[in-house]
Amino acid sequence: MARVRLEDVARHAGVSMKTVSNVVHDFPHVSVRMRERVQAAIDELGYRPNAMGRGLATGRTGLLALALADVTIPYFAELARMVSTHATKRGYRLLLEQTDSSLEEERAIVSASEAGLVDGVIFQPAAMSSFEIAKHRTDVPIVLLGEGPAPLSVDHVMIDNVEGATTVTRHLASLGRRRIGFLGHEQGRQTQTSKVRIMGYQRGLELEDLPVDPALLVASSAISAAAAAEALGTALDGGLSIDGLVCRDDLAAIGALRALAERGISVPDDVAVTGWDDITMASFTHPTLTTIAADTTALADAALDLLEERIAGFEGLGRHVMVPHRLVVRESAPSA
Amino acid sequence: MARVRLEDVARHAGVSMKTVSNVVHDFPHVSVRMRERVQAAIDELGYRPNAMGRGLATGRTGLLALALADVTIPYFAELARMVSTHATKRGYRLLLEQTDSSLEEERAIVSASEAGLVDGVIFQPAAMSSFEIAKHRTDVPIVLLGEGPAPLSVDHVMIDNVEGATTVTRHLASLGRRRIGFLGHEQGRQTQTSKVRIMGYQRGLELEDLPVDPALLVASSAISAAAAAEALGTALDGGLSIDGLVCRDDLAAIGALRALAERGISVPDDVAVTGWDDITMASFTHPTLTTIAADTTALADAALDLLEERIAGFEGLGRHVMVPHRLVVRESAPSA
């Protein structure tokens, strides 16, 4: 059961280490007879190449890091799934790093104290600005996921949040809603995601000639259904009057549904509600959620494309890729 | 911006490589002056230790693999979060491997073709039997998560599924329900999880002197709310009559709520429903879900404890750790 090394196989087969290495990697220029002989030795000894040794010699590890706030947030779980699946298909394995949206953790991601462990990083920042990120890391290829303005030097994959938020807001307006609120952005320092979605929400209101009223913005203490439910509940109890509600994400929308239901407010009759992300659960809420669905497959693919090019040596300016999204209409804000 | 190696730092500081290494690792027997001098050189040059080099020299990588079916399944996302958080706290980083419950992928996990990449593996199998797993891997420490009978040779952390299922079943019985169904196990080959929960469900029925009727078992084509909703819908439309429903997991329960709502069947009045896992969403369904909550923190901790002991060299028989769970009563099956 002792560890078998390349050298052991080579000796056993009576060939050089390099030849064994060539067989393991299916390199050309190895005769069939030789290949068979070596393969037999490999099988017989149960040889398994050592990743560290290879990594040290090649400078590659086949590992990518995916850094995000929290995998239990459904959107991030779906993102992780997509990235993991596609990365595997491309021959990479995925290291999961959770930052909990903390500035400290995010800085740790970017200025990793270990070098050489991962070939590249896919990072969805929440607290750090893209500009700060751009300043730090230069040794490991990195692709940013997100929404905000991004520096020219860093690759970036995003969906057009302003446009998406404008779309849902106008959808609500098309249903005749006049007092449309926004729920779920952070109290205090906001993530870029929240900022741009609010921006789109306001643009939607303006395009529909509806008043932009700060009182209609309901912040939440956390990105969770519970926090959103509590925030909206408090606002409603405090006299907030709305007939439409754009939520920062599906989680907030789910919280909203609960807060509204508890107060006997009917969705969508009294208040039409929209979410964002189209998480699996959006089809199972009561009522089901109208929401914005990003093409996460395209997103994962685009991010990996950019990253692989960087790993392959591309050194140009940051590329910015926009991934498509679409409005999914369900019961919580049906078509007009 | 060229790569800085240990040797560069050593030369820059005018000391030996080993001394720099000692400083990096905070080893004793380094005078304060020397430490300062070396640290200055490190900072000045922006040195970052290379993980591969270290890994090759020490035989450790500081990486653990977590293998599970699919991170988008909420329970697994919560598991991944817990394991990742606790692993980080212990100085490890986490490699995420998704198997999609496929036998092939699971075999790949166990007989990993690469050696030396991870220090240990935490694996929640779905398709492979623990016994098959036990036969395979002997070179890398592994801890199994799950429910089934496990071979003596492998470490195993589980919750008592039979007991949990018995508890929910009896809870429904205590509400006066007589025709209690079970929803959500796989059609055809079942996972251990499903098997033991059905076992507990049957024991619960027996203890309450209720008939065990195979017609009350509704299998689902997948572990998802959608599949469960469809399965239950079909069964109901086919004449299934129940007044209580034990679901394999919260996802199945969420599907059940939808199928029942669509048919105008009231929960809990007409049918009381229970889930399993206490995912975040269980507090936000309509009605909220009565469910079994496992102590995932304890689970992650126990798994890491066992793994670290193995990594440290423990070679004894497999340990089997049982982690606590409790019944969380909510609206879908309230207290009597």
Next chain:
DNA sequence: CGCTGAAGTTACAGCGCTGGTAAAACGTAA
């Protein structure tokens, strides 16, 4: 029948780091 070049194979020098151990420097007591 020797020569050329392609195909197949090997030798060897690292990739960056650490563990063990030898050597040096230092401090103390006689």
Next chain:
DNA sequence: TTACGTTTTACCAGCGCTGTAACTTCAGCG
């Protein structure tokens, strides 16, 4: 001042693998 014990530092041999370049073999051709 010398001998001796202790602390601190330096040296060296790998960890397992791959890239480069050099070598061998052999078919094909003049």
